[in-house]
Amino acid sequence: MKRLGQSGQKGILLYGEPGTGKTHVVHYIVANLPEHSTxxxxxxxxxxxxxHFALARVLQPCIMVIEDVDLVGRSREDISGQKAxxxxxRLLNEMDSLGTDADILIILTTNRPKSLEQALATRSGRADAALxxxxxxxxxxxxxxxxYGHAxxxxGGALAEAVFRSKGGSAAYIKEIVRRLAQRSIIRGVGPLVPREDxxxxxxxxxxxxxxxxRHEETVRRHIVEQDDEDDCGSC
Structure with a gap:
């Protein structure tokens, strides 16, 4: 790309429900690019x-991961404070200021893609791909x-029941269910057997x-955002 006079910078937005494996995907990418700083x-x-952007320039080639980018990249329509x-x-300006010779991969993650500022989520050169x-x-x-339950x-139909009953659950949720099934089998003294009743x-x-x-998780997150806006109002 550089030999053809094109930018080596790339922005990727990973989005999905909590616990689906966005961070796991990031770990996989990082593990397979060992020559990159992270x-x-x-x-x-x-x-x-x-x-952080200044450090990324120093450490090129570099992977820069911004988790829960919606906390700083909310839509302007949802922003009520000057600080936010x-x-x-600042985030948009820093992404735009990376030169065409920058060897920096920017990975953004979010659970709430609809709340993101469109100038961040859809503009080429910032987030080139949303996955x-x-x-x-x-x-x-x-x-x-x-x-997760390889051991x-x-x-008697326990696995099929688990698959059916866990519909709508994330990978993290399933991992926790398997842990609880293993714990229950130990307590009942039948491990590693997992009957359908368990x-x-x-x-x-x-x-x-x-x-x-x-509901509690959403309330906490909303409180963080609202408190941020309250702090802005108090400083005006």
């Missing part, structure tokens, strides 16, 4: 965006149960826990 930017580090809009502008990491389908969930012995019990309890937890 900079991970998380929520509490987004205030120092300029410093200033952080968004969804979806919730696992029936076949994928079956393979995940076998992968377990699912009995699957029904474990998944029933997990289903009862999921809804209030998801």
């Amino acid at each position: 900079i991970l930017v998380t929520a509490e580090q987004m205030l120092d965006m300029e410093e 809009e200033s952080r968004l502008n 969804e990491i979806p919730l696992p389908d029936d076949d994928c969930r079956e393979r995940l149960f076998k992968q 377990l012995n699912f009995q 699957v029904e019990v474990v998944l029933s309890l997990a289903e009862a826990e999921r809804s209030p937890f998801e």
Whole structure:
């Protein structure tokens, strides 16, 4: 690309429900590009965006990962404070200021693609590709149960029941279900056997826990955003 006078910079947006494996994909990419340095930017580090981009330039070739980019890249329509809009502008400016000779791969992740500023999510040169990491389908969930539960012995339709009852669950959710099934088999003294009855019990309890937890997670995230805007108003 450089020999043809084209930019080596690339931006990739990974989006999907929580726990689907976006961070796992990032780890896979990083592991297969060992000659690249990696900079991970998380929520509490987004205030120092300029410093991270400066470091990325020094460490080229470099992979720069910005997790939960919606925390700093929210749509302008949803921004009510000067500080939040200033952080968004700094992020866009830093991405635009990378030269055509920059050897920097920028990976953005988000659980909320619809809340992103379109100038960030759809403009070529910033996010050149938006890739969804979806919730696992029936076949994928079956393979995940076998992968995570490779030391377990699912009995008499237990695996099929687990796949059916876990519809809509993420890879992280399935991993936790397998852990609970293993724990239950140990407590009952039948490990590594997992009967269908244990699957029904474990998944029933997990289903009862999921809804209030998801509501709490959304409330916490909304509080972070609203508090940020309140801080802006207090400084005006």
